Amino acid sequence: MPTVLQELPLDRQLRLALDQLALETPTPVQAQMIPAALAGSDLLVSAETGSGKTLAYLVPILQRLLSEQAPRDAGALALILVPTRELARQVLKSCRELTAKSPLQAMALTGGADFKYQKAQFRKNPEIVIATPGRLLEHCEKGSADLSALKVLVLDEADRMLDMGFRDDVLKIAGFCSPGRQTLLLSATLKTRGMGELGNSLLKEPQTIAVDPPRQAQASIHHQRILADSVDHKNQLLLALLENNEGRRSLVFANKRVTAERLSGLLGHHGLKVDSLHGEMSTEERKRVMAAFREGKIHVLCASDLAARGLDVPDIETVINYDLPHSGDDYVHRCGRTGRAGATGVAISLVEASQWNLMISIQRYLNMDFEQRALPGLKARYSGPKKTKGSGKAAGGKKKKTGKDGAKAKQRARDSKNKGKPKRGKPSGAVNDGTGPLMKKK
DNA sequence: AAAAAAT
Numbered sequence: 318m319p320t321v322l323q324e325l326p327l328d329r330q331l332r333l334a335l336d337q338l339a340l341e342t343p344t345p346v347q348a349q350m351i352p353a354a355l356a357g358s359d360l361l362v363s364a365e366t367g368s369g370k371t372l373a374y375l376v377p378i379l380q381r382l383l384s385e386q387a388p389r390d391a392g393a394l395a396l397i398l399v400p401t402r403e404l405a406r407q408v409l410k411s412c413r414e415l416t417a418k419s420p421l422q423a424m425a426l427t428g429g430a431d432f433k434y435q436k437a438q439f440r441k442n443p444e445i446v447i448a449t450p451g452r453l454l455e456h457c458e459k460g461s462a463d464l465s466a467l468k469v470l471v472l473d474e475a476d477r478m479l480d481m482g483f484r485d486d487v488l489k490i491a492g493f494c495s496p497g498r499q500t501l502l503l504s505a506t507l508k509t510r511g512m513g514e515l516g517n518s519l520l521k522e523p524q525t526i527a528v529d530p531p532r533q534a535q536a537s538i539h540h541q542r543i544l545a546d547s548v549d550h551k552n553q554l555l556l557a558l559l560e561n562n563e564g565r566r567s568l569v570f571a572n573k574r575v576t577a578e579r580l581s582g583l584l585g586h587h588g589l590k591v592d593s594l595h596g597e598m599s600t601e602e603r604k605r606v607m608a609a610f611r612e613g614k615i616h617v618l619c620a621s622d623l624a625a626r627g628l629d630v631p632d633i634e635t636v637i638n639y640d641l642p643h644s645g646d647d648y649v650h651r652c653g654r655t656g657r658a659g660a661t662g663v664a665i666s667l668v669e670a671s672q673w674n675l676m677i678s679i680q681r682y683l684n685m686d687f688e689q690r691a692l693p694g695l696k697a698r699y700s701g702p703k704k705t706k707g708s709g710k711a712a713g714g715k716k717k718k719t720g721k722d723g724a725k726a727k728q729r730a731r732d733s734k735n736k737g738k739p740k741r742g743k744p745s746g747a748v749n750d751g752t753g754p755l756m757k758k759k
Numbered sequence: 760a761a762a763a764a765a766t
Contacts, residue, residue: 400763428765451765482763572761596763622762643760 322376325351328383330419331376338414344369344658346528351377359500359520361475363507364528365535366653367629367660370503371411371473378469379415381499382444385468392463393446396494397471398478398487401449402427402600403607404627408447408473421445426462428452429600436461450478450486457493467495472519474626475502476646479515491519505653506646537656541665542676542687544697551667555580555639556587557692558665559617563589565634566610569619570651572640580639581619590614595621625650629657638666641675645682665690670699 321341323332335341343351346364353360354377364370378395387394399405409425416423423445424438435452439461446453446462456462470491472478478487491500500520509525516523529535545551559567571577574595581593592606592615609615611630618624619639625647633655642648648666655662666687668676680686691697 402764449764451763455765477763486764574762625762643762647761 322347325355325376327376327380328419331379331383331415333418334415335376337417340372344373346370346526347373347376349526349528350374353524353526354378354499354501355380357499359523360502360526361507361509361512361516361520361523362501362503362526362528363509364503364505364526366505366650367537367657368505368528369658370505371408371629372415374471374473374501374503375408375412375415378445378471379412379419379421381468382421383419387444387466387468390442391466392442393467394444395446395469395471396453396464396467396490397445397447397473398450398453398490399447399473400477400483400626401623402429403603403623404473405447405449406604407627407629412445412447416445423447426453426456427600439463450483450490454486454490457490462493464490464494467498469499469501470494471501471503473503475504476507477504477626484515488518506649535653535656537659537661538652539661539663540652540683540685540687541663541690542668543665543690543692544699544701545667545669546697546699547669550695550697551639551669552580552583554667554692554695555637556584557695558635558637559584559589560587562635564616566613566630566632567617567635567637568624568630568633568654569617569637569639570625570642571619571621572643574621576640577619577621581617584617584619589617591617591619593619594624596623622647622651624654628654630654631657632660633657634662636662636664638664641666641668641672641679643675645679648679648683673701 322335322343323341327335346362346368350360350362350373354374362370362373374397382394397408399408405425405427409423412423422441422443424443424447426435426446426448428449428451435456439456453462457464472487477483502520509527512520543554545554555569569580571580574597577593577595581591584591592609594603594606598606606615606618610618622642636652636655638648638651642651652664655664666676
């Protein structure tokens with residue numbers, strides 16, 4: 318296995334670009350995936366967030382395109398499907414850096430842009446297309462996209478691309494692709510086993526690359542939880558956390574677009590440099606906000622799960638789940654916006670009593686306990702389910718650490734308000750992607 | 760259970 322990229326048999330133009338980017342040492346996923354992809358196999362790849370998956374597929378794709386002959390007007394030769402416009406643009410940027418010294422052309426194809434302009438772009442026959450599914454499918458059906466000579470199909474965030482919202486479109490697109498193409502599926506949360514029929518319809522004798530032990534909490538991210546009593550309390554906690562974090566880059570996740578907007582307004586009102594990002598905004602607004610966040614013009618981004626996957630913004634120190642995500646996988650992706658590429662980060666979840674069971678199921682899914690923290694003067698009145706003597710079934714019993722128990726008089730442990738434990742066996746909102754109970758009755 | 764991707 319190569320320890321430096323120079324040892325790989327790469328085209329000179331590609332190597333020049335890698336040199337320019339000062340990329341020498343491949344990350345573990347790159348070291349495993351690049352040779353396997355160059356050998357031509359279909360691959361199922363799981364590797365943690367921020368571990369370098371994008372380059373792990375771009376390098377072998379570009380190498381294949383540079384070393385293999387293809388007719389001039391063959392249409393697209395490589396197609397990369399991603400779940401959001403932001404991710405498409407980000408991958409395009411990486412791709413253009415790598416093709417800087419070669420004649421290969423790449424384009425991004427997403428909704429929210431002019432259809433005719435995209436059609437014109439296709440006529441220039443870019444070898445590499447990076448797309449979100451909806452708009453590409455339209456081009457396929459109207460005949461402006463030609464995928465019949467495709468050499469490589471990539472599903473980035475593959476589990477997302479194959480879940481309900483995207484699956485139909487993605488499978489239809491795959492139907493337009495050359496049957497002889499190579500297919501690569503990647504995600505931090507890809508279940509490499511049990512792909513079943515879905516896998517068979519897309520992949521041929523896939524090889525599996527699982528770089529990190531599945532569902533192992535990432536060592537680079539410190540996971541914390543803060544208990545909250547109400548929406549108002551959560552707002553105060555959020556403000557306190559961010560005011561102590563002035564000038565650093567933070568990302569706040571909410572479960573709804575309107576909540577993201579509301580939080581952005583609230584924080585802005587308190588003088589923080591903040592904006593929001595979600596799918597109801599226009600492409601232009603989304604571009605502007607992402608650029609402002611990348612350039613440091615805003616320090617806090619309040620986002621929906623639009624920002625949960627793939628986005629690579631350096632130096633996000635803190636990810637805050639204002640709302641808990643609905644699944645363990647969503648949690649992994651959200652928190653994975655920090656602690657990337659060797660950096661460390663903190664993930665803080667605000668947990669209301671009604672979300673306790675969901676939190677437990679996420680912890681169990683990740684096989685870890687979040688460190689419990691409290692902010693001075695803002696300690697929650699509830700402290701998790703009451704422990705029952707001897708029964709050993711208090712779900713939060715394995716806490717690693719509790720926040721300093723200093724504030725004694727302040728908090729009346731008014732457990733009566735949140736009487737008893739939340740119902741067992743039916744965690745609120747838990748679903749079947751690992752956060753659900755182990756045994757599930759249909 | 761909500762969000763994203765299309766019109």
